Amino acid sequence: MIIATDLVRRPSEFVRVPVAAKSTVCQFCAGHEDETPPELLSYRDSSNHWQTRVVPNKFPALRVEEVYDRSGEGLYDKMSGVGAHEVIVETPEHKTSLAQLTDKRVEDLLWAFRDRVIDLKRDIRLRYVLLFKNHGEAAGASVEHSHSQLIALPVVPIQVRDELDGARRYFDYKERCVFCDIVRQESASGARVVLETEEILVFAPYAARFPFETWIVPRSHYSHFETAHASLIQSLAWAVRSTLRKIERALESPSYNFVIHTAPVQEAALDHYHWHLEIIPRVTKIAGFEWGAGFYINPTPPEEAAQFLRDVGL
Amino acid sequence: MIIATDLVRRPSEFVRVPVAAKSTVCQFCAGHEDETPPELLSYRDSSNHWQTRVVPNKFPALRVEEVYDRSGEGLYDKMSGVGAHEVIVETPEHKTSLAQLTDKRVEDLLWAFRDRVIDLKRDIRLRYVLLFKNHGEAAGASVEHSHSQLIALPVVPIQVRDELDGARRYFDYKERCVFCDIVRQESASGARVVLETEEILVFAPYAARFPFETWIVPRSHYSHFETAHASLIQSLAWAVRSTLRKIERALESPSYNFVIHTAPVQEAALDHYHWHLEIIPRVTKIAGFEWGAGFYINPTPPEEAAQFLRDVGL
Numbered sequence: 001m002i003i004a005t006d007l008v009r010r011p012s013e014f015v016r017v018p019v020a021a022k023s024t025v026c027q028f029c030a031g032h033e034d035e036t037p038p039e040l041l042s043y044r045d046s047s048n049h050w051q052t053r054v055v056p057n058k059f060p061a062l063r064v065e066e067v068y069d070r071s072g073e074g075l076y077d078k079m080s081g082v083g084a085h086e087v088i089v090e091t092p093e094h095k096t097s098l099a100q101l102t103d104k105r106v107e108d109l110l111w112a113f114r115d116r117v118i119d120l121k122r123d124i125r126l127r128y129v130l131l132f133k134n135h136g137e138a139a140g141a142s143v144e145h146s147h148s149q150l151i152a153l154p155v156v157p158i159q160v161r162d163e164l165d166g167a168r169r170y171f172d173y174k175e176r177c178v179f180c181d182i183v184r185q186e187s188a189s190g191a192r193v194v195l196e197t198e199e200i201l202v203f204a205p206y207a208a209r210f211p212f213e214t215w216i217v218p219r220s221h222y223s224h225f226e227t228a229h230a231s232l233i234q235s236l237a238w239a240v241r242s243t244l245r246k247i248e249r250a251l252e253s254p255s256y257n258f259v260i261h262t263a264p265v266q267e268a269a270l271d272h273y274h275w276h277l278e279i280i281p282r283v284t285k286i287a288g289f290e291w292g293a294g295f296y297i298n299p300t301p302p303e304e305a306a307q308f309l310r311d312v313g314l
Numbered sequence: 315m316i317i318a319t320d321l322v323r324r325p326s327e328f329v330r331v332p333v334a335a336k337s338t339v340c341q342f343c344a345g346h347e348d349e350t351p352p353e354l355l356s357y358r359d360s361s362n363h364w365q366t367r368v369v370p371n372k373f374p375a376l377r378v379e380e381v382y383d384r385s386g387e388g389l390y391d392k393m394s395g396v397g398a399h400e401v402i403v404e405t406p407e408h409k410t411s412l413a414q415l416t417d418k419r420v421e422d423l424l425w426a427f428r429d430r431v432i433d434l435k436r437d438i439r440l441r442y443v444l445l446f447k448n449h450g451e452a453a454g455a456s457v458e459h460s461h462s463q464l465i466a467l468p469v470v471p472i473q474v475r476d477e478l479d480g481a482r483r484y485f486d487y488k489e490r491c492v493f494c495d496i497v498r499q500e501s502a503s504g505a506r507v508v509l510e511t512e513e514i515l516v517f518a519p520y521a522a523r524f525p526f527e528t529w530i531v532p533r534s535h536y537s538h539f540e541t542a543h544a545s546l547i548q549s550l551a552w553a554v555r556s557t558l559r560k561i562e563r564a565l566e567s568p569s570y571n572f573v574i575h576t577a578p579v580q581e582a583a584l585d586h587y588h589w590h591l592e593i594i595p596r597v598t599k600i601a602g603f604e605w606g607a608g609f610y611i612n613p614t615p616p617e618e619a620a621q622f623l624r625d626v627g628l
Contacts, residue, residue, distance in 0.1 A: 061611045074499045075492070076520045140599040159608030162476075178389070185388045206390045285454040294473030297375045 028145035030092035043108050052108040053089040060085035068125050082125055084152040088112045094145050099244035107237035109148060116150055117226040121265040126152040128264050136255025138282040156264045164273055171272030179274030183217055192306045195242055199235040202243050204302035211300035214243055216277040223270035225262040242314050247281055250312045255282040342459035344406035357422050366422040367403040374399035382439050396439055398466040402426045408459050413558035421551035423462060430464055431540040435579035440466040442578050450569025452596040470578045478587055485586030493588030497531050506620045509556055513549040516557050518616035525614035528557055530591040537584035539576040556628050561595055564626045569596040
């Protein structure tokens with residue numbers, strides 16, 4: 001990743017299309033439950049109205065009903081689409097973004113992620129569960145009602161495997177987790193810190209690929225997101241909502257993606273890997289250079305992005 | 315990569331913003347040569363007017379004047395920005411896209427790529443030269459006047475290294491180049507072929523990550539683009555222009571990126587690697603799933619994309 005300090009672009013210079021709800025009602029709204037596939041999970045209030053709801057994707061990329069099968073086609077390899085693709089509807093209201101919801105709603109999103117992973121991992125054909133959110137059109141969201149997604153895969157994706165392998169090589173050499181070391185170094189330096197609590201550090205990574213890329217990392221070492229205990233989930237919900245709110249204010253409601261980086265569900269607890277959440281506001285376009293080389297030119301130094309986010313109110 | 319046949323999106327369904335020139339004149343236009351940094355190379359017509367022109371990028375991500383230096387910062391590693399960042403202006407006219415230029419102009423772009431690589435590789439600090447084009451805003455182009463780019467790097471990017479390693483593992487097992495095998499299989503099957511000549515095969519790759527992703531591969535085995543001889547460059551120019559013209563017609567002038575995948579400039583000829591060119595029309599958004607996993611959901615099967623491009627006239 002290249003930090004291009006000569007073409008530094010300040011927050012105000014980013015071309016943005018603020019994400020705002022255009023219609024007022026959709027299949028994810030309260031009262032339209034029969035327009036989605038049957039509910040997998042819901043959390044309800046005392047009047048039995050759902051507040052968070054998990055349903056299968058109507059047009060799933062993968063299906064649990066598929067028979068696991070790998071075969072060749074000449075020199076190519078193919079595999080049947082075993083897996084799951086689910087949507088977590090974060091609120092019954094159409095117009096509220098995740099950053100505008102209460103901490104409790106964000107907490108419930110995290111519980112829903114956790115509960116679904118624990119249920120899905122019982123199917124041993126499923127090797128990895130990707131937990132993510134696309135917010136806004138520029139981030140690939142096709143539905144504007146606030147939601148997150150889950151995709152369970154019959155393989156560990158190469159990019160995840162590369163991250164795990166890199167972390168293992170560091171551990172083999174140092175006998176310490178690289179993420180624990182990063183948290184210690186960032187917390188001590190403070191230059192790239194956005195927010196911190198006793199349990200969590202939020203910071204702009206040293207080699208940020210994108211302007212305002214922000215990582216949310218628990219201080220305690222766990223490789224699997226689904227092992228998170230109640231007090232961590234609560235602290236995490238506050239950190240996620242606060243960070244998203246800062247990003248929303250600083251960059252005028254940009255599109256963004258977040259992805260939870262976690263260990264493969266069928267593997268035992270790993271000393272060398274440390275789950276965390278990465279947020280990428282989509283304020284720049286990804287060009288040929290990035291595709292070709294996996295090298296990113298970032299016009300905003302992470303220290304500057306972090307300071308800007310620190311200075312924005314909650 | 316997942317081909318999501320259930321949510322197949324036909325060519326006509328893609329939301330597109332046609333790329334069309336908005337202004338009429340810029341720093342890359344004839345008559346404005348003094349607005350760019352000093353020219354590195356140009357090809358001129360018989361009246362001594364330039365037709366193709368290479369200049370350093372005004373805001374380079376990397377510079378040859380930097381001193382090569384690697385150092386640590388706590389647990390992080392950094393490296394000085396040694397390298398080069400150049401722009402190949404493909405025509406003196408502001409409004410003409412590469413697909414609309416003559417074969418000769420495309421040929422000259424390829425010669426310019428070749429000549430610049432041969433010049434730059436004499437600097438042994440430079441390990442990789444990335445040759446690419448961003449066309450249209452959605453593809454990351456910030457200047458509309460038709461141009462390509464070159465970035466010379468002091469390292470081989472991890473993604474390039476991964477592709478080389480994958481090809482080497484295939485060669486170690488089979489004692490054949492995987493790209494030679496792919497060309498033979500695709501040419502024999504024909505299902506994914508877009509165009510072919512005696513020297514070149516143009517096809518939609520089996521595991522296409524994006525709708526209408528198209529590869530242009532020379533039939534003869536060379537690892538380094540810069541070794542291409544005159545008849546291959548000529549044939550390639552025809553294939554590039556014809557493919558781009560088909561994509562322009564089929565998808566109504568979409569934004570696109572192309573990247574030349576070639577071996578590291580300081581390495582000797584490789585038996586296991588085969589240079590080629592990959593074109594990615596930017597008709598879908600890249601979302602969190604793709605970022606998190608490096609896994610792509612492609613709603614258009616490559617066989618369908620290839621047939622559509624085959625059927626569009628030249």
